[in-house]
Amino acid sequence: MRVLDWSALDVAERQASLQRPAQGARASLTETVQRIIRQVRADGDSTLRALTRRFDGCELDSLAVSEAEFDAAEAMVAPALKSAIERAIARLIAFHQAGAPTGYSLDTAPGLRCERVVRPIERVGLYVPAGSAPLPSTAIMLGVPARIAGCPEVVLCTPPKPDGSVDATVLVAARLCGISRVLKLGGAQAVAAMAYGSESVPKCDKIFGPGNAFVTEAKLQVATDPEGAAIDMPAGPSEVLVIADAAASPEFVAADLLSQAEHGPDSQVLLLSDSRALLDAVAIELERQTAELPRQEILAKALVHARLILTRDIAEAIDISNRYAPEHLILQVDTPRQWLPRVSSAGSVFLGALAPEALGDYCSGTNHVLPTYGAARAYSGVSVASFVKLITVQEVSAEGLSTAGPDAAEMARAEGLIAHERAVTRRLATIAGGRP
Numbered sequence: 001m002r003v004l005d006w007s008a009l010d011v012a013e014r015q016a017s018l019q020r021p022a023q024g025a026r027a028s029l030t031e032t033v034q035r036i037i038r039q040v041r042a043d044g045d046s047t048l049r050a051l052t053r054r055f056d057g058c059e060l061d062s063l064a065v066s067e068a069e070f071d072a073a074e075a076m077v078a079p080a081l082k083s084a085i086e087r088a089i090a091r092l093i094a095f096h097q098a099g100a101p102t103g104y105s106l107d108t109a110p111g112l113r114c115e116r117v118v119r120p121i122e123r124v125g126l127y128v129p130a131g132s133a134p135l136p137s138t139a140i141m142l143g144v145p146a147r148i149a150g151c152p153e154v155v156l157c158t159p160p161k162p163d164g165s166v167d168a169t170v171l172v173a174a175r176l177c178g179i180s181r182v183l184k185l186g187g188a189q190a191v192a193a194m195a196y197g198s199e200s201v202p203k204c205d206k207i208f209g210p211g212n213a214f215v216t217e218a219k220l221q222v223a224t225d226p227e228g229a230a231i232d233m234p235a236g237p238s239e240v241l242v243i244a245d246a247a248a249s250p251e252f253v254a255a256d257l258l259s260q261a262e263h264g265p266d267s268q269v270l271l272l273s274d275s276r277a278l279l280d281a282v283a284i285e286l287e288r289q290t291a292e293l294p295r296q297e298i299l300a301k302a303l304v305h306a307r308l309i310l311t312r313d314i315a316e317a318i319d320i321s322n323r324y325a326p327e328h329l330i331l332q333v334d335t336p337r338q339w340l341p342r343v344s345s346a347g348s349v350f351l352g353a354l355a356p357e358a359l360g361d362y363c364s365g366t367n368h369v370l371p372t373y374g375a376a377r378a379y380s381g382v383s384v385a386s387f388v389k390l391i392t393v394q395e396v397s398a399e400g401l402s403t404a405g406p407d408a409a410e411m412a413r414a415e416g417l418i419a420h421e422r423a424v425t426r427r428l429a430t431i432a433g434g435r436p
Contacts, residue, residue, distance in 0.1 A: 001306065001308055036187075055186065056160050063184050064181070073168035073175075084363070085140065085169075092145075103115065104116055110399050112396055113400075114393070115392065119391055120152065121149070122205055127157050127158070127190060128158040130161075130170070135170070136169040136170045138369065139174045143156070146179075155202060156181065158184070159186025160184040160186070166184055187215060187218075188214040191218035206230040208231070208386065216234070219231045232382055234379070240326060240357055241346075242272070243318065243330070244272075245275060245278070246274070250278060250285045254282050260328065261298075261299050262293065262298055264298060264302065266305070268307075270308075282308065325346065328346070331351050348366055369382040408420070
């Protein structure tokens, strides 16, 4: 794999080196997803069954997972795996509870009380992918903050297998998060069903979760429709950017790059270092470790988009990372915490040689549903805040209106909104006249 010297690249070459993989034929994708959404809205469950037969290769009598299927899944999952999931959930609960939004109130002037109250979103839809591999970890990443937020209704959609069943570990993870309503639905049709509702799928207020290009496009389309649903964030293929110095372990760095590359052929991995020797060693290590891994075909396609970039120093590497705004950022450098204040755009940061990105994917306690494709410049990963609404409240006494009212009237006049002014001044006149 060729090493790129950042200092030797011109502006266009630098931009090209940080380019994400193209997302296929965009116009064709948009049209296909629009057609699926229209079909689901028009025909509901009958379309959902037909699309499931077409895309997932199975005929379903019922879209909903039954209680018996939940019980069967419990019996299939090994105790060690279930215990690992339970411990991961406990860490997620501890982390997400600590950062959950809280209400507050204060008097901004005598007699003028302003508050913020927290309310859960009424009905949320969670999407758990199961493309090249099922992702029970996504079920807990979404289910835990939804439970802490207190969302009254939680619906989970995940693609079925060809035999019509759902991955047992996904069902166990969902049940451990208190989720009992699971639908055997995948792809754009699952997003459409959660956004608009069908006979079997309730219409949701907000949709969460990662997915392939069709899922992502469907989320973007329903989010722009007033009759659709809100979404957690725009998201695309997974990505990781590693910054490493000369003392970093080539073995660890390569392992981190490959752990992200194996997600899919459109995943992207980047390594930035001020050490040419380290970059060369990682290139060799990537080949060696790839030969030992089962998903070699996926890795080969993903590594086409990989980049090894030589930087002047670690400070320049941090600047490039902020420009790229990675989903995951790993700092395998000496005293990594000292560089954290310089990181301004990243979904999740991993400090030091003993912090593999895979730990965050599963069980550290943070969340792996993160902004990708540069969205980390403006978006945050999923948290309890994603599942609640923050409502402001004002309570005003005569003293409070007398204090703040003239300011509101003055500003309303400046904007030419006289009805606004009168809504205040009529009350002020009543107070001045002694009327209740």
